[in-house]
Amino acid sequence: MQEATTRAIVEGLREAGIDFVVYMPDSFFFETINVLEADPDFQCVSVPNESVGMCLAAGAWLGGRKPVMLMENTGLFVAMNAITRFHQPFGIPVLMLISYRGDAGDGWWMVTDIGHAFEPVLRDLGVMYERVDEPEKARKAIRLMQTSASVSEELQAVVFRKEGAW
Numbered sequence: 001m002q003e004a005t006t007r008a009i010v011e012g013l014r015e016a017g018i019d020f021v022v023y024m025p026d027s028f029f030f031e032t033i034n035v036l037e038a039d040p041d042f043q044c045v046s047v048p049n050e051s052v053g054m055c056l057a058a059g060a061w062l063g064g065r066k067p068v069m070l071m072e073n074t075g076l077f078v079a080m081n082a083i084t085r086f087h088q089p090f091g092i093p094v095l096m097l098i099s100y101r102g103d104a105g106d107g108w109w110m111v112t113d114i115g116h117a118f119e120p121v122l123r124d125l126g127v128m129y130e131r132v133d134e135p136e137k138a139r140k141a142i143r144l145m146q147t148s149a150s151v152s153e154e155l156q157a158v159v160f161r162k163e164g165a166w
Contacts, residue, residue: 008135012142028099050075
């Protein structure tokens with residue numbers, strides 16, 4: 001990921017008032033995670049899987065924090081139990097930043113099927129999302145989607161296209 005993208009994500013999170021970062025280690029967000037971990041404005045927690053991460057983010061929100069969950073799109077499928085049995089029934093909003101594996105041009109054959117299913121699953125779950133492919137769009141989308149999450153008390157997502165597109 002380019003340095004400009006990392007800066008845009010971090011500044012977008014800061015401007016959106018995010019103060020609690022939950023992440024499943026992901027190669028797309030690697031540099032961003034390092035920057036966030038070093039920044040005292042963010043409390044960061046690594047998790048063993050995305051379902052645990054979504055539950056931890058929900059707990060942070062219930063405790064008055066503004067959380068974000070960083071994950072690869074394959075993790076959305078892992079997180080579905082927490083999303084459908086906890087977040088949605090109880091109106092617990094969390095902004096998700098999701099890297100889009102299996103997107104056009106990804107080049108990794110193992111994630112093609114995930115790429116086909118990802119956006120339909122987001123839509124079927126009723127998750128509003130913005131797809132971004134450049135730094136300034138990312139910064140703005142993070143602010144807008146966090147505002148939507150706060151107002152609607154629903155999950156929102158910013159979906160980042162393949163790293164090579166940046």
